[in-house]
Amino acid sequence: MIRVADGIPTAVVAAEQLLDRVGELRADGYDLLVDLFAYDTPEREPRFDVVYLFHRLADNARTRLKVQVGEEVAVPSITRLYPPAEWYEREVYDMYGVTFADHPDLRRILMPDDWIGHPLRRDHPLGGEVVDYGLRPPAERVAPIDFPEGTTR
Amino acid sequence: MGVEGRVSSAQPRDRAGGDQRVALGRDRATSGFAARSESTSPERVSSAQPRDRAGGDQRVALVEQPGGIGTHQSQGVVFSTIERAANWARSNSLWPLSFGLACCAIEMMSMSAARFDVSRFGSEIFRVSPRQADLMIVAGRVSQKMAPVLRQLYDQMPEPKWVIAMGACASCGGVYNNYALVQGVDKIVPVDVYLAGCPPRPEALIFALQQLQDMVKRGLRRTISIQ
Numbered sequence: 037m038i039r040v041a042d043g044i045p046t047a048v049v050a051a052e053q054l055l056d057r058v059g060e061l062r063a064d065g066y067d068l069l070v071d072l073f074a075y076d077t078p079e080r081e082p083r084f085d086v087v088y089l090f091h092r093l094a095d096n097a098r099t100r101l102k103v104q105v106g107e108e109v110a111v112p113s114i115t116r117l118y119p120p121a122e123w124y125e126r127e128v129y130d131m132y133g134v135t136f137a138d139h140p141d142l143r144r145i146l147m148p149d150d151w152i153g154h155p156l157r158r159d160h161p162l163g164g165e166v167v168d169y170g171l172r173p174p175a176e177r178v179a180p181i182d183f184p185e186g187t188t189r
Numbered sequence: 190m191g192v193e194g195r196v197s198s199a200q201p202r203d204r205a206g207g208d209q210r211v212a213l214g215r216d217r218a219t220s221g222f223a224a225r226s227e228s229t230s231p232e233r234v235s236s237a238q239p240r241d242r243a244g245g246d247q248r249v250a251l252v253e254q255p256g257g258i259g260t261h262q263s264q265g266v267v268f269s270t271i272e273r274a275a276n277w278a279r280s281n282s283l284w285p286l287s288f289g290l291a292c293c294a295i296e297m298m299s300m301s302a303a304r305f306d307v308s309r310f311g312s313e314i315f316r317v318s319p320r321q322a323d324l325m326i327v328a329g330r331v332s333q334k335m336a337p338v339l340r341q342l343y344d345q346m347p348e349p350k351w352v353i354a355m356g357a358c359a360s361c362g363g364v365y366n367n368y369a370l371v372q373g374v375d376k377i378v379p380v381d382v383y384l385a386g387c388p389p390r391p392e393a394l395i396f397a398l399q400q401l402q403d404m405v406k407r408g409l410r411r412t413i414s415i416q
Contacts, residue, residue: 146334147333147334147369148333148334148337151333155368155369160368161368162367162368163367163368163369164362164365164366164367164368164372165362165366165372167366
């Protein structure tokens with residue numbers, strides 16, 4: 037399925053077809069991986085979209101791929117075709133918990149190694165501290181955040 | 190500054206006493222900062238020689254005798270403790286750790302550069318190694334991943350050591366009230382001076398430094414909040 041939003045051709049592909057499609061783009065002269073990220077739509081099944089944005093320097097053409105996966109499905113890593121994808125995929129794994137098959141070094145990249153949970157998921161608690169700024173009487177003050185079991189801070 | 194004029198152990202004793210006294214008076218008159226910060230006026234620190242009358246209670250006579258040994262006049266003699274003398278020396282040579290985390294570090298660099306020139310207050314030698322530093326200026330927000338690094342750097346600094354939490358983020362997390370940042374650096378290291386601002390101007394950081402110097406000089410361990 038090819039759609040055009042914001043002028044960039046966009047294709048939603050299945051996870052098992054991703055490597056073939058990326059290989060075609062690579063052969064077609066798309067020599068730059070501009071971005072690789074994900075977003076979370078928890079009310080939808082599958083909930084994650086992993087988005088790839090490619091660029092062809094010869095004529096400034098761009099194209100975009102999307103893979104829709106759930107938590108349990110591993111997306112094939114495109115590191116062999118586009119080496120810079122390694123850290124992008126680590127970031128997606130760190131923030132959303134989407135795993136990548138055949139990734140050379142799939143570890144957390146931004147959060148501490150012992151962190152529990154994936155912070156950019158919509159159901160991850162925001163964290164921080166409750167601040168009243170001293171404006172309310174004690175009876176009306178906000179209760180501390182009740183963090184779910186298994187999450188830190 | 191008055192520091193050189195006061196620490197005078199290397200000066201020959203048998204010189205004419207009048208010259209030295211004149212030199213001392215002129216020195217004190219020109220250095221308003223030193224004269225203001227030290228209330229004990231005619232203090233001259235020679236080499237810290239324990240005298241007989243000082244005994245075992247760590248009291249040391251800091252003596253510079255105008256007429257040489259044997260005149261024992263009251264002028265120019267001050268009693269103090271090693272602790273006070275050490276605190277006075279420490280307060281005027283705080284060596285900060287070169288440790289910038291965010292935009293506050295820009296102001297910190299500005300503080301040490303030509304316009305604001307923190308070397309006027311004896312604290313310009315930013316050390317790259319924590320083993321040579323005794324002041325940690327936490328300049329910026331501390332992420333959860335940076336927190337163990339910061340704690341390790343603090344542990345590697347030799348005692349005595351002090352911490353300035355510079356700016357809102359280091360003091361309480363600032364606007365970043367979320368999972369990613371430590372909500373105040375005092376959760377991992379003891380903080381002596383909290384400095385408000387986002388970021389604080391270099392003058393404000395110099396003021397925080399002066400507050401810390403005053404604290405060190407008087408041997409206090411208490412927390413100061415500057416708002």
